[in-house]
Amino acid sequence: NRRLAPHLLWLARPGDALLLLEPWSEHLQREAQRRGIELISPARPEEEHQQERIFTPWGWTPSAVAVGEAVEAIVRPIPLSIVKRVNSKLWSHKLEVELGIAQKGATTASTFEELKEATARACPQPEDKWVIKSPFGFAARDRVLGRGPVLEEAQAKWSRRRLSQGATLIFQPWLDVIREYGVVMEISSDGAIEIHGFSDLQTNGAGTAKGYLLGRPPAPHRAIELEKIARLVGERLFREGYYGPVGVDALEHAGGLHPLLEINARYTMGFIAVAVERALKPTTPVFWSAK
Numbered sequence: 001n002r003r004l005a006p007h008l009l010w011l012a013r014p015g016d017a018l019l020l021l022e023p024w025s026e027h028l029q030r031e032a033q034r035r036g037i038e039l040i041s042p043a044r045p046e047e048e049h050q051q052e053r054i055f056t057p058w059g060w061t062p063s064a065v066a067v068g069e070a071v072e073a074i075v076r077p078i079p080l081s082i083v084k085r086v087n088s089k090l091w092s093h094k095l096e097v098e099l100g101i102a103q104k105g106a107t108t109a110s111t112f113e114e115l116k117e118a119t120a121r122a123c124p125q126p127e128d129k130w131v132i133k134s135p136f137g138f139a140a141r142d143r144v145l146g147r148g149p150v151l152e153e154a155q156a157k158w159s160r161r162r163l164s165q166g167a168t169l170i171f172q173p174w175l176d177v178i179r180e181y182g183v184v185m186e187i188s189s190d191g192a193i194e195i196h197g198f199s200d201l202q203t204n205g206a207g208t209a210k211g212y213l214l215g216r217p218p219a220p221h222r223a224i225e226l227e228k229i230a231r232l233v234g235e236r237l238f239r240e241g242y243y244g245p246v247g248v249d250a251l252e253h254a255g256g257l258h259p260l261l262e263i264n265a266r267y268t269m270g271f272i273a274v275a276v277e278r279a280l281k282p283t284t285p286v287f288w289s290a291k
Contacts, residue, residue: 010275059266129174175253182270183230193234199270211289212273215282
């Protein structure tokens with residue numbers, strides 16, 4: 001996170017401040033000065049009182065709240081119980097089911113027997129691929145991949161350990177990606193939803209992010225579909241008590257569009273990719289990576 005933090009300059013406006021751990025690179029300091037952004041350090045809170053500024057973290061966590069309060073900024077956190085609930089893949093899966101867009105064969109499992117049954121039922125052929133996810137995994141972490149109707153030893157061990165800790169797991173047949181979409185939006189405190197754009201995430205064969213393609217907007221009919229689902233998600237999030245930044249992931253595969261793959265109730269790298277694209281205005285698709 002520290003390595004990626006300087007990219008937040010793309011989201012900042014003149015007069016804003018970035019709260020970043022030192023040391024700051026010379027490039028970061030020059031770029032911040034050029035953009036009219038102040039750099040402040042959480043290591044020196046007594047020197048960095050920010051009573052006039054609203055604290056806006058990447059996402060709400062107990063440590064984020066503590067840092068904002070330490071520099072005496074205006075801190076208006078979303079209740080952390082709400083943040084945890086809506087960032088869970090269980091909440092997202094439940095919403096998919098309610099909206100009638102759940103992936104065929106996708107389900108949740110609270111016991112190993114339920115998980116075995118889901119695997120055998122949805123992926124009966126030896127080459128049928130699948131993924132099992134924990135509720136709070138992100139960026140292709142805390143998950144296990146497999147194929148066929150039976151969990152092998154490694155996947156079974158991974159699953160049993162998490163189930164023994166009280167976790168409910170999410171099982172999904174694997175979808176071979178044609179294109180991934182990230183809808184980035186913000187929900188205001190009055191419930192208004194603003195769609196900022198669509199990111200074009202590039203991944204490897206295992207779903208791990210490599211970077212973003214800029215300058216390749218979705219086809220008009222896809223954009224309409226994506227925005228429709230994103231607004232439904234935003235409305236449900238607001239009803240749950242959440243407002244602020246949201247990333248909604250979707251996936252296009254051989255069978256069509258899976259319009260709701262994941263919900264991230266926080267800022268995402270997709271926000272930065274959209275901001276970079278808006279600033280650079282590429283006339284042809286170009287690959288961009290934050291690494």
